Amino acid sequence: MTWRPTQAAAGAAAVGLSALAVGVFFGRADVALLGVPLVLGAVLGRLGLPVGRTSAAFDGGGPSAVPGEIAETLRLTAAAGSDVVHLRVFAPGHRPADVVVPGQGERELPLRLSSVRTGPQTTFRADVRGYGPLGASAEDPQRLGAPDRLVLPEASRLGRVPLPSRLRGLTGPRTSRRLGDGSELRDVHPLGPGDRLRRVDWRATARRSPTLDTLYVRRTFATAEAGAVLVLDSRDDVGPDLRTWRGSEPLRVDEPTSLDLARHAAASVATALVDAGDRVGLEDLARRRRPLTPATGKRHLRRILHALALTAPVGTPARRVRPPQVPTDAIVYLFTTLLDDAPLTLVEAWAEQGVPVVVIDTLPDVHPVPERHLTLAWRITAMERADRVRALTARGVPVVRWAGSERDRAAARFEVMVRAAERHRPVAGARR
CATH class of the missing domain: 2.60.40 (Immunoglobulin-like)
Incomplete structure (x- = not known):
């Protein structure tokens, strides 16, 4: 049976019948009339049962x-x-x-x-x-x-982010250091093999060679694109509460975990690079599946966001013998909690290959707990993490914190890094 009488209706009918009985027994019509609406309501409600089911x-x-x-x-x-x-x-x-x-x-x-x-x-x-x-x-x-x-992870606006010192490709949104078709002037040079006639600068020719014995052309720097590989360390997913690290208590839904912060940071960096027209790839350290090869465009950005949302710890990850392969002219963004020495091993291997690396620290701000043994364990872990950060800094690898208030200052940190790289970049007009 789908439809049943409610307790309220049964109670109303019982009260109505009681009022009628009391009114009839004591000869009180006013008391009896009080029970009539209650009884009629229960009867009419039972006669008009709905049909079917919601x-x-x-x-x-x-x-x-x-x-x-x-x-x-x-x-x-x-x-x-x-x-x-x-x-x-x-x-x-x-x-x-x-x-x-x-x-x-x-x-x-x-x-x-x-x-x-x-x-x-x-x-x-x-x-x-x-x-x-x-x-x-x-x-x-x-x-x-x-x-x-x-x-899907939500991306923040970062503005400019660090890029590799060497650009790749024959076209792109950025100016490279090699000669080719572009918009940035390199020099004015006598016409030679390979120069196109449409590049002839007639004003410079008239000024330098009035007899037109030599034609001068405007040579420009070629355009190219930057490449980046996002390496996500999804081997663990920890929250701000140390008691949830044991795996016996569930993670809270109103506090982002380390993997949530890593997804958010990777989505922000990928959006900034794709919006600038650069190529971005994705690699997951916890899984040996086929990575996303570097590409550009809004469609590729949607694939990256979808792949980031699917990353999750799966069992006990196998130890990597060698780091993920990345193009030699790309920059690596490593998103990790720095809870073990595996990120340092990867960074050292990439440094030997000449690959620039930016480490994004995605461990959330840890809340204090009353348990003394957990507090002591966290103090030891925090000191080990500080040693790893100092080792990365000594190697020249920048470490950007992505948790709490530090996340809001990540864009300013990236801008400082970009300006520092521009100061050490070769002058555009330098010649051999």
Whole structure:
């Protein structure tokens, strides 16, 4: 049986019958009249039972269209003859929300949820229950679960980010140090083999060779593009609470973990590079699957964001014998928590190959805990991390913190690094 009498209706009928019995027994018409509406309401409610059952369903799952937001649509079709439909919607880490809608026809209820967590996320659950006329009957409650959603990381505006000293390709958005077609003037030179006639500078020719014995051409620097490889260390995913590092307690949904920060930082760097027209690739240290080769364009950026959202620790990662292969003229952005010596080994291997590296520290700010043994363990871990940061700095590898208030200053840190690289770059007009 789908529709059953409610406790309120049964209580109202019992009170009404009691009032009628008391009024008749003591000859009090006023008391008897008080019980008539209650009894009639219960009887009419039972006579007008709704037909069928309320149907409700969530739309199919898929990646979230807006980074950092989970959106769902609950489609509701009330049973014929029902008065209202009561909904109670649950979301992880949030208080349940109660909604009452009229029980007429079909309705679409949009649900929105902001999330600081990224990757596969559990979204909404809903309890649906219809009520008949006068609340005398109610159907058996239904529990619905929305499919898990893939929340894409949201990118921050960084402006300029560090680039490799050597550019690649025959075309691109940046000016290289070699001769070729471009917009930046290199010099004015006598016409020689390989020079095009459309490059002839007639004013310079008239000024330097009035008899036109020698033609002078304007030579420019060629354009090229920068290459970058994002290396994500997804071997562990830790939160700000040290008690969750043991794996026995769940991570909170309102606090970003180290992998959430790594996804956000990688998405921000990738967006800045792709918007500038550079090529970006992606490598995951925890998985040996095929990496994303460097490419450019908005479509490739969407592939990177989707791949970042799918990164997650999988069992015990195997130890890498050699670092991921990257192009010799690319820069590496390493996103890691620096909780072990594996990142230092990778950076040393890349340094021997002449590959520039920028390390992004993605460990969240750790909250103090009352347990003394956890506090002591964190002090030892923090000192080991400080030693690794000093070792990287001594090697000339910049380390950028990406947690708490330091994340807001990451763009300024990148700008300082870019200006420092420009000061040490060869002068554009320098000749051999």
